[in-house]
Amino acid sequence: MKDESEPIGLDENLIRLIWTSYFKLDFEIAVQERAFLPRNDEIDGISLFRDACLKSPLDSLEVIADAKREKYGVALLPVSELVALGLRIEPSRIDKVPGHVLLADLNCSAFKEDKARWQKVQQQLAVIASRNVVRHPMANS
Secondary structure, three states: OOOOOOOOOOOOEEEEEEEHHHEOOOOOOOEOHHHHOOOOOOOOOEEEEEHHHOOOHHHHHHHOOHHHHHHEEEEEEEHHHHHHOOOOEEEOOOOOOOOEEEEOOOOHHHHHHOHHHHHHHHHHHHHHHHHOEEEOOOOOO
């Protein structure tokens, strides 16, 4: 495991936790683009975790309340592909789980200013995540 203070490598994967309603298992692209829509309080970017800082990608679920964990899926996103999309990855340490990072460019303000651009990026992120699902949520809607 890497220490979260180490630089993020192009060979790493990032983990995105995805709520059940953003999974459509019967679709070709199972992860829906809305899984990458910044919430109104995500002013600094959307939240991910460095897989290299955890024993298992599922350890990232520790940030979710026990009762809700089964409702989340887990997908990996290669850092190299995020960088190729022009996205900046910034460390954002939290106490519960090591390796927390933000996709700094994909934040609520940027999304509101240029929805067309960010919707294309969301689509690309959904394709990448759909190729790399580690865990599907237990219940899909």
